[in-house]
Amino acid sequence: MSQQINVGLLGWGTVGTGVTKIFQQNAGLLAQRTGIPLFIKRIADLDLKRDRGITIDTGQLTTRAEEVINDPDIQIIVELIGGIEPAKTLILKALQAGKHVVTANKALLAEHWDEIHSTARKFSQEIYFEASVGGGIPVVQGLNEGLAANRIQAIYGIINGTANYILTEMGRGQSYSSALARAQEKGYAEADPALDVEGGDTMHKLVILASLALGKRVEPQDVHVEGITRITDQDILYAREEFDQQIKLLGIAKQAPEGGIQVRVHPTLIPAEHLLASVQGVYNGIYVVGDSVGATMFYGKGAGEMPTASAVVSDIIFIARSIHMGAAGKVPSVYYHPQKSIDDLKIEPVGELISEYYLRFNVKDEVGVIAKIAGMLGEQGISIASVIQKARHQGNMVPVVIMTYEAREKNVRKALESVDRMPFVMQPTLMIRVEKFDE
Amino acid sequence: MSQQINVGLLGWGTVGTGVTKIFQQNAGLLAQRTGIPLFIKRIADLDLKRDRGITIDTGQLTTRAEEVINDPDIQIIVELIGGIEPAKTLILKALQAGKHVVTANKALLAEHWDEIHSTARKFSQEIYFEASVGGGIPVVQGLNEGLAANRIQAIYGIINGTANYILTEMGRGQSYSSALARAQEKGYAEADPALDVEGGDTMHKLVILASLALGKRVEPQDVHVEGITRITDQDILYAREEFDQQIKLLGIAKQAPEGGIQVRVHPTLIPAEHLLASVQGVYNGIYVVGDSVGATMFYGKGAGEMPTASAVVSDIIFIARSIHMGAAGKVPSVYYHPQKSIDDLKIEPVGELISEYYLRFNVKDEVGVIAKIAGMLGEQGISIASVIQKARHQGNMVPVVIMTYEAREKNVRKALESVDRMPFVMQPTLMIRVEKFDE
Numbered sequence: 001m002s003q004q005i006n007v008g009l010l011g012w013g014t015v016g017t018g019v020t021k022i023f024q025q026n027a028g029l030l031a032q033r034t035g036i037p038l039f040i041k042r043i044a045d046l047d048l049k050r051d052r053g054i055t056i057d058t059g060q061l062t063t064r065a066e067e068v069i070n071d072p073d074i075q076i077i078v079e080l081i082g083g084i085e086p087a088k089t090l091i092l093k094a095l096q097a098g099k100h101v102v103t104a105n106k107a108l109l110a111e112h113w114d115e116i117h118s119t120a121r122k123f124s125q126e127i128y129f130e131a132s133v134g135g136g137i138p139v140v141q142g143l144n145e146g147l148a149a150n151r152i153q154a155i156y157g158i159i160n161g162t163a164n165y166i167l168t169e170m171g172r173g174q175s176y177s178s179a180l181a182r183a184q185e186k187g188y189a190e191a192d193p194a195l196d197v198e199g200g201d202t203m204h205k206l207v208i209l210a211s212l213a214l215g216k217r218v219e220p221q222d223v224h225v226e227g228i229t230r231i232t233d234q235d236i237l238y239a240r241e242e243f244d245q246q247i248k249l250l251g252i253a254k255q256a257p258e259g260g261i262q263v264r265v266h267p268t269l270i271p272a273e274h275l276l277a278s279v280q281g282v283y284n285g286i287y288v289v290g291d292s293v294g295a296t297m298f299y300g301k302g303a304g305e306m307p308t309a310s311a312v313v314s315d316i317i318f319i320a321r322s323i324h325m326g327a328a329g330k331v332p333s334v335y336y337h338p339q340k341s342i343d344d345l346k347i348e349p350v351g352e353l354i355s356e357y358y359l360r361f362n363v364k365d366e367v368g369v370i371a372k373i374a375g376m377l378g379e380q381g382i383s384i385a386s387v388i389q390k391a392r393h394q395g396n397m398v399p400v401v402i403m404t405y406e407a408r409e410k411n412v413r414k415a416l417e418s419v420d421r422m423p424f425v426m427q428p429t430l431m432i433r434v435e436k437f438d439e
Numbered sequence: 440m441s442q443q444i445n446v447g448l449l450g451w452g453t454v455g456t457g458v459t460k461i462f463q464q465n466a467g468l469l470a471q472r473t474g475i476p477l478f479i480k481r482i483a484d485l486d487l488k489r490d491r492g493i494t495i496d497t498g499q500l501t502t503r504a505e506e507v508i509n510d511p512d513i514q515i516i517v518e519l520i521g522g523i524e525p526a527k528t529l530i531l532k533a534l535q536a537g538k539h540v541v542t543a544n545k546a547l548l549a550e551h552w553d554e555i556h557s558t559a560r561k562f563s564q565e566i567y568f569e570a571s572v573g574g575g576i577p578v579v580q581g582l583n584e585g586l587a588a589n590r591i592q593a594i595y596g597i598i599n600g601t602a603n604y605i606l607t608e609m610g611r612g613q614s615y616s617s618a619l620a621r622a623q624e625k626g627y628a629e630a631d632p633a634l635d636v637e638g639g640d641t642m643h644k645l646v647i648l649a650s651l652a653l654g655k656r657v658e659p660q661d662v663h664v665e666g667i668t669r670i671t672d673q674d675i676l677y678a679r680e681e682f683d684q685q686i687k688l689l690g691i692a693k694q695a696p697e698g699g700i701q702v703r704v705h706p707t708l709i710p711a712e713h714l715l716a717s718v719q720g721v722y723n724g725i726y727v728v729g730d731s732v733g734a735t736m737f738y739g740k741g742a743g744e745m746p747t748a749s750a751v752v753s754d755i756i757f758i759a760r761s762i763h764m765g766a767a768g769k770v771p772s773v774y775y776h777p778q779k780s781i782d783d784l785k786i787e788p789v790g791e792l793i794s795e796y797y798l799r800f801n802v803k804d805e806v807g808v809i810a811k812i813a814g815m816l817g818e819q820g821i822s823i824a825s826v827i828q829k830a831r832h833q834g835n836m837v838p839v840v841i842m843t844y845e846a847r848e849k850n851v852r853k854a855l856e857s858v859d860r861m862p863f864v865m866q867p868t869l870m871i872r873v874e875k876f877d878e
Contacts, residue, residue, distance in 0.1 A: 018731070022588050022731055025730070026588065026589075026590055026730070026731075029590060029654070030588070032654070033587045130585070135732075136586075136729075136731065136732035136733065136735065137585075137732075137735055138577075138580075138581050138584070138585020138586065138735075141577075141580065141581075141584060141585045142577050142580075142581070142585070145577070145580060145753060145756075145757055146569070146576075146577020146580045146581070146750075146753055147575075147577065147749065147753065148472050148752075148753045148756045148757070149461050149465065149469070149748070149749045149750075149751075149752030149753045149755075149756065150465075150749055151465055151468060215468070215471070275714075275717050275718075275738065278714050278717045279714075290575075290749060291464070291465070291745075292457070292461055292465075292575065292745040292746065292748055292749035292752075293574075293575035293576075293739060293740065293745070293746050293749035293750075294575065294739065294740045294743075294745070294746055295739060295740070296575065296576055296577075296737075296738060296739035296740075297736070297737075297738040297739070298735075298736075298737060298738075299714065299735060299736035299737075299738065300732060300733065300734060300735035300736070301732065301733045301734070301735075304733075306730075306731040306732070306733070307731065307732050307733055309588070309731055310586065310588045310589055310729060310731035310732040311585075311588075311732075312588075313587075313588030313731075314584060314585055314586060314587045314588045316588075317584075317587045317588065318584055318587070322766070325764075325766040325769040326765070326766065326769070327761070327764040327765065327766030327769075330764045330765065330766075
């Protein structure tokens with residue numbers, strides 16, 4: 001058995017700095033919980049001059065990641081560079097060099113799950129990635145271990161704090177653009193917010209959760225993705241005042257009623273009294289339904305220096321304990337494994353979804369428009385539950401909101417294609433799916 | 440390495456039956472997630488005749504627990520008998536016989552933590568107990584592993600579904616006694632509900648959470664315990680309508696602002712918009728604040744056959760994987776250990792608590808009563824934030840509700856002792872603490 005465990009850090013940005021802070025602040029606690037002393041031996045970053053508000057022995061620092069990976073005293077490599085390259089190459093090199101790996105890199109895991117997991121297996125190394133989804137929330141472990149007895153029936157995740165912050169602010173009456181600007185001011189959103197507001201980040205995290213929970217490798221291209229950029233504060237107001245619902249950007253992976261699984265990311269109407277509706281601002285919530293446990297939820301901060309560092313360090317402790325026990329890498333974590341699927345479930349095309357739909361038509365304020373829309377919906381067998389036409393403040397364009405009864409999405413899409421070709425339609429129709437929860 | 444892992448069950452009641460159901464329904468999934476076939480080899484129960492809605496090979500069954508413990512092919516013993524004896528003796532025997540143990544027995548763990556953990560350590564066996572707190576919610580693992588990087592600053596737990604169900608129903612206008620009767624009808628409350636409504640069950644679970652999270656063995660007698668039996672639907676109404684608060688029975692373990700830790704179980708006013716206020720009915724929610732992760736919450740069903748069985752089976756899978764890796768029992772789980780404490784924290788006496796207080800005085804409807812009460816509070820340095828006197832429906836007894844500013848509890852108690860000796864007081868004053876959340 002080793003006398004101590006040494007960790008090497010690749011990437012000393014926000015989260016990496018948080019990790020070094022935890023090692024300094026809670027050193028005794030980490031050693032106690034690991035059962036063996038635990039050190040950060042080397043840190044690689046291209047920018048070593050920036051003031052990070054922490055004092056580190058400069059001998060630990062290097063600009064060359066390979067030096068860290070090839071240090072024979074280091075057993076655990078922590079990758080916090082982000083993005084695909086050079087992170088991917090460095091992780092593969094670390095695994096090949098016989099190092100266990102901790103990463104927070106959701107994009108990389110979502111895109112290259114098979115290669116990374118099969119390399120870890122081939123070289124009998126552990127790969128842990130709690131921080132890749134939900135920041136400090138221990139949901140990866142929850143799915144892998146805490147709920148391991150369950151066949152997971154559904155996951156509904158608010159897993160992008162930026163999008164949730166924007167929707168929360170819009171619920172307080174701000175426009176999309178001013179909510180986005182405020183998110184950028186506060187540092188919650190990047191200068192280019194596309195990955196957050198268009199759903200790509202949620203998709204990456206959903207791919208990881210779904211692959212773990214459903215026991216099947218879900219590919220990014222399997223996921224139907226829509227963002228929040230077309231939602232208005234008026235939609236949020238209508239949802240709340242007329243339907244007692246909230247609009248949340250959800251990543252959903254669930255068993256389809258007709259067999260197969262659904263994996264989709266889109267703005268979703270959910271009941272205002274549902275627990276997920278209480279997840280406000282930059283917080284994340286992952287609502288998981290298992291066949292034995294029923295409904296559970298994991299909640300916390302989905303991003304930020306210290307919450308994300310919390311997850312990274314917890315992974316380090318876990319692997320260090322395994323090394324200390326002589327167990328690390330010994331038994332493949334079967335249910336991580338790409339080629340093994342619990343069932344040979346098919347991904348259901350989103351057109352097969354059966355849902356109620358919130359439809360906002362943006363039409364000229366003319367007599368007979370609602371009748372024409374209703375007729376086109378009716379041609380596709382879609383029944384209308386309610387119609388709202390109130391505001392008339394956008395020149396001669398008025399929003400007409402229709403809530404449908406349950407319908408199949410491909411029929412709704414056909415109807416909307418017909419409607420959107422009509423001369424009275426001034427902007428493409430907005431469609432938001434309505435989620436009902438069995439539990 | 441073993442070719443398979445065999446499990447022995449002690450106690451085939453509700454949860455035990457749920458465990459056997461999961462083994463039958465999800466056999467393939469369990470083997471895949473464990474990495475090795477997993478079987479229930481023997482089941483001991485005094486009543487083998489009751490119909491449990493499941494078919495078991497009768498050769499597996501016995502009325503003698505020792506037969507299961509002494510079976511050399513069995514590596515994991517699952518204790519689901521409950522109560523102190525014979526559960527305690529059987530668990531100790533199993534550990535001494537070189538078996539790992541899974542238990543859901545909160546009372547036993549709370550009362551005999553040291554003896555059980557030190558025996559497990561002495562004989563190099565694992566003891567897991569996820570099901571002892573929060574049913575299927577993986578909060579024990581969350582504290583031990585997922586949040587292991589954190590110094591835990593506070594735990595606020597709604598961890599008794601029966602009490603929470605009763606308070607939820609009272610919030611819908613039912614009296615305490617009719618809400619309790621309904622809970623009993625639905626099977627949520629025992630014929631003798633004392634352990635649930637008087638806070639004892641919450642205390643047992645809090646002792647476990649606090650011992651894990653704070654790194655210090657908390658004894659049952661360290662915990663200040665009050666139940667919900669004196670709460671009326673009127674208190675809940677006042678809390679909501681006048682103060683925008685809800686009343687929840689919370690188990691609280693937190694770092695005291697003046698040093699030391701607070702461990703207490705009592706009805707508590709919390710802000711209506713706080714996430715814990717959304718935990719309704721028989722659901723449980725455990726809100727945990729860590730120094731790095733910030734605020735997190737674990738939510739789900741805190742009781743019942745299948746949710747509790749989910750936690751038991753997840754523990755079995757975890758230990759079986761450890762056995763398969765040759766790691767089980769190899770390294771003591773330091774932060775489980777009774778004698779080790781992260782800091783030598785002192786338990787703060789509840790009299791030292793600083794809080795706002797909701798006080799319901801039950802007085803004769805006489806002139807000058809409020810002035811007299813206010814005077815007695817003032818003598819102890821307690822300032823009044825608001826006074827409510829409205830309902831006059833209980834003969835000549837009227838409730839006077841006073842919300843105080845922050846005060847020290849021992850001063851409040853002194854004041855209430857004086858007030859309650861006054862001739863105009865018809866029933867002892869009800870005091871409910873108000874919890875503010877930093878996160």
